[in-house]
Amino acid sequence: MTTTARQIDPPEHRFAEELEFLAAADTGPRPPGWRLTPRAVVTFIAGSQGKPVDGAGKAKQVIEPKFVGERALVERCVVTLAGERGLLLVGEPGTAKSMLSELLAAAVCGTSGLTVQGTAGTTEDQLRYGWNYALLLAKGPSREALVASPVLAAMTAGAVARVEEVTRCLPEVQDALVSVLSDRRMAMPELAGIDDAVAYAAPGFTVIATANLRDRGVSEMSAALKRRFNFEVVPPIADLDAEIALVRRQARTSVERVGAAFEVDDAVLETLVTVFRDLRTGRSVEGWQVERPSTVMSTAEAVAVAASIGLATAYLPGRDPLSLLPGHLLGVVRKDDESDQARLLAYWDGPLRRRATEGGRMWKQLWEQRDALHA
Secondary structure (H helix, E strand, O other): OOOOOOOOOOHHHHOHHHHHHHHHHOOOOOOOOOOOOHHHHHHHHHOOOOOEEEOOOOOEEEOOOOOOOOHHHHHHHHHHHHOOOEEEEEEOOOOOHHHHHHHHHHHHHOOOOOEEEOOOOOOHHHOOEEEOHHHHHHHOOOOOOEEEOHHHHHHHHOOEEEEEOHHHOOHHHHOHHHHHHHOOEEEOHHHOOOOOOEEEOOOOOEEEEEEEHHHOOOOOOOHHHHHOEEEEEOOOOOOHHHHHHHHHHHHHHHHHHOOOOOOOOHHHHHHHHHHHHHHHHOEOOOOOEOOOOOOOOOHHHHHHHHHHHHHHHHHOOOOOHHHHHHHHHHHHHOOOOOOHHHHHHHHHHHHHHHHHHOOOHHHHHHHOOHHHHHO
């Protein structure tokens, strides 16, 4: 059987061996429908803290963390899902909310693919069900003619449904989730009088939704829907070294996926991540004030810039990787507001220049690239 190459494998395929190992290794109690125990789900996502996990036989394996964040956050998420309660992951863009929801779904029910992408154009049918109109016209309303949404499919299978960017959906679309999360059933009025006119949630069903804090005003969630979720805030990565390691790992993966070698020096990556953190927090590591741009300087954006520099180094050799950083930074900060270019220049003339004058070699080289910010 030929397997089609994929740009990105879902976690249930990428980590299939780990999931199988953990399923066999931990034989403790599992909530209904779960592939792993709650403890094994936490280990899968947050890692085994460098300690080998005893396998079913004599085999042992160290589980590397896949989500960079507090272990306590992962534990709270797992407990919420074990109680079959809705989980809402909120935070700034680029804080790996979607990745965490994928990892949770893959570990709990074996698939992260039962997903609805919330947009202003998302319809209620995408959260409930639609119809195969050829069968509908030929045979009339029936379960055979009904096309289940990912949410309905998860309900009947006792799996985890994911709703990305739930606050980008219109309020009337969001409200389709209220009865699903409270009554755990979905009525289908078109099938009135038929035995299966109501779909009931199988044990294990729940919903993980994500929402960006900056999109809160797009379509504010109703109080009724909020009460159906446990909220968990996913913060930016607090530790500098952890963020550098994540950017290195993710950028390397992106570059090597297209067949190129990732040859960006660690010092360049440290400089890149430090700039992003300064602009994100509004304060440098030395405690100097920094004017924050309106654009979110997220870790995800830092990964994209690092990958772009890596690709340029591989395919267009001959340029200093550090000299490419100002142009990419300018592209990032101008995404939301062109006036943010002035804020980036102010950062260059403030904290960055002070570091350069104090003898920082990388910062001196970066200061010399200031003209690139006038593009």
